[in-house]
Amino acid sequence: MRRNVFAVSLVVAALLGSGGIAMKRQGFVASAQDKRTSTAEVKIDNFVFGPAAITVPVGTTVTWVNHDDIPHTVVSTEKVFKSKVLDTDEKFSYTFTKPGEYPYFCSIHPKMTGKVIVQ
Amino acid sequence: MAGKTKDEILHDHNDDGVDRRGFLKCMAWAGTGAFCVMQGGVLKSYSMSRVAEMNPGEMKGELSFVQISDSHMGFNKAANPDVAATLQAAVGKINALSAPPEFLLHTGDISHLSKPEEFDGVEQILKSASAKDVFYVPGEHDVLNDDGKGYLERYGKAAQPGGWYSFEKKGVHFVGLVNVMNLKAGGLGSLGNDQLEWLEKDVKHLKSSTPIVVFAHIPLWAVYPEWGWGTDDSAQALGYMKKFGSVTVLNGHIHQTMQKVEGNVTFHTACSTAFPQPKPGEAPSPGPMKVPAEQLRSVLGITDVNYVRGQHALAVVDSTLA
Numbered sequence: 001m002r003r004n005v006f007a008v009s010l011v012v013a014a015l016l017g018s019g020g021i022a023m024k025r026q027g028f029v030a031s032a033q034d035k036r037t038s039t040a041e042v043k044i045d046n047f048v049f050g051p052a053a054i055t056v057p058v059g060t061t062v063t064w065v066n067h068d069d070i071p072h073t074v075v076s077t078e079k080v081f082k083s084k085v086l087d088t089d090e091k092f093s094y095t096f097t098k099p100g101e102y103p104y105f106c107s108i109h110p111k112m113t114g115k116v117i118v119q
Numbered sequence: 120m121a122g123k124t125k126d127e128i129l130h131d132h133n134d135d136g137v138d139r140r141g142f143l144k145c146m147a148w149a150g151t152g153a154f155c156v157m158q159g160g161v162l163k164s165y166s167m168s169r170v171a172e173m174n175p176g177e178m179k180g181e182l183s184f185v186q187i188s189d190s191h192m193g194f195n196k197a198a199n200p201d202v203a204a205t206l207q208a209a210v211g212k213i214n215a216l217s218a219p220p221e222f223l224l225h226t227g228d229i230s231h232l233s234k235p236e237e238f239d240g241v242e243q244i245l246k247s248a249s250a251k252d253v254f255y256v257p258g259e260h261d262v263l264n265d266d267g268k269g270y271l272e273r274y275g276k277a278a279q280p281g282g283w284y285s286f287e288k289k290g291v292h293f294v295g296l297v298n299v300m301n302l303k304a305g306g307l308g309s310l311g312n313d314q315l316e317w318l319e320k321d322v323k324h325l326k327s328s329t330p331i332v333v334f335a336h337i338p339l340w341a342v343y344p345e346w347g348w349g350t351d352d353s354a355q356a357l358g359y360m361k362k363f364g365s366v367t368v369l370n371g372h373i374h375q376t377m378q379k380v381e382g383n384v385t386f387h388t389a390c391s392t393a394f395p396q397p398k399p400g401e402a403p404s405p406g407p408m409k410v411p412a413e414q415l416r417s418v419l420g421i422t423d424v425n426y427v428r429g430q431h432a433l434a435v436v437d438s439t440l441a
Contacts, residue, residue, distance in 0.1 A: 046404035047346075069196040069407050071232060071263065077304045085232060085263045088196065105304035108259045111347040113305050 041065060042114065044072050044086070044106075049114035056096065058118055063093040072112065077103040182289040185213050185220045185250065186334070188371030189391030191260065192240045193231035198394035198407030202231075203240060205419050209392045210248045219249035221288060226371035226389060227258030227299065227336030233265070238273055257282060258336040258372060259299040267300055283314050285321050292325055294318065296335035298350045308337030308350035315352060319359045327362040334369040340379065340386045343399035348373050357384060373405070375418075392419055 038057055043050045044066040056062065064074045066086040074083040074092050080102055083092035096102065096118040106112035190206050199205060213220065223245065230237035245253055261270045271282050278284035282297040298308035322331065333339065339356065342348035360366045366384040374396035377388045394407040395418040410418060
């Protein structure tokens, strides 16, 4: 049936200046306390964003991964960010540089909603 | 027919046409298909297994057309690695009908990822159908990334700017609606004010005796809102249809057949030609349902609709590809 990905992908985002990021895979988990390198992942599985709400420190790069057989999108309700269509196993990342609440949804299946809380 | 009422939908004489009374008078699930005929305000529905017992005359009319849906060209996952072959099989079914249908209706999700080559693939296969005219409405998979620009350039030339349109065939008024654009977080399918205004004007001048066929991708009734299977402002759209004696709504999206009657409106969803989806609530999500390869074609299908002039009857036949 559905592909279960048990291994958490360990992604370290190195911030280059304020906006741009470069990403590469590393063999360790980034410290959540280190604002410059923290990352988080939201899985899309069975038409659900998991976790639906995630709290992260400022500077965190959140990566969404679509594990469904159906394409999804990640679109900020307040138009802060918008992914391209993510087909199976495709990813989208966004780095949150300001505190606040960022509700988002899948524009193809708008019943799918989630929230990123940046502190 | 006595003793067989379980397979029949009887007309529900609600006046409002839009409330939830009489909900789900009949469900005909994927693989079983249904033949519906509305006569003198009474609609009856028959499972496909019973169509063979029926007098062929009951299925004939002055106008017949075929609905296909959810071809998802480009999809290649386990639920159906060859959606082109199953669409081709659907065309084979169409071409095997005793009388060629007047035209085809495609109720959306033509493509899987809105790619030009996916639309091309569907058009190529449909060229071999006995009916040459195809009327499309978009599914959400047809308007990805570009707000539907690619779809509208291809299929929307004769339509209103938003892609919706209407046409007449042999006294039947057909309305193709778009309910997959500008969807809002937490919401369902959406028609939007511009389209609703147009629709009100479009049907206003028609005589109440005109049979109406409305087709759109996402169901225009609340099939299962928890999975997004409904349209937020469909009640307003159907409100404009209250004066008509015969309104049939054809949808796709849910990849299974389902029917119900509300007042003067008969709702019908068609199978996908690509892959089945689970019954509402019977799976963690509405994702593609994987069935053994030998069963796949029994849960895919086409819908054959017959209009009998003078009786305001629309006969809907869902046939599987098996």
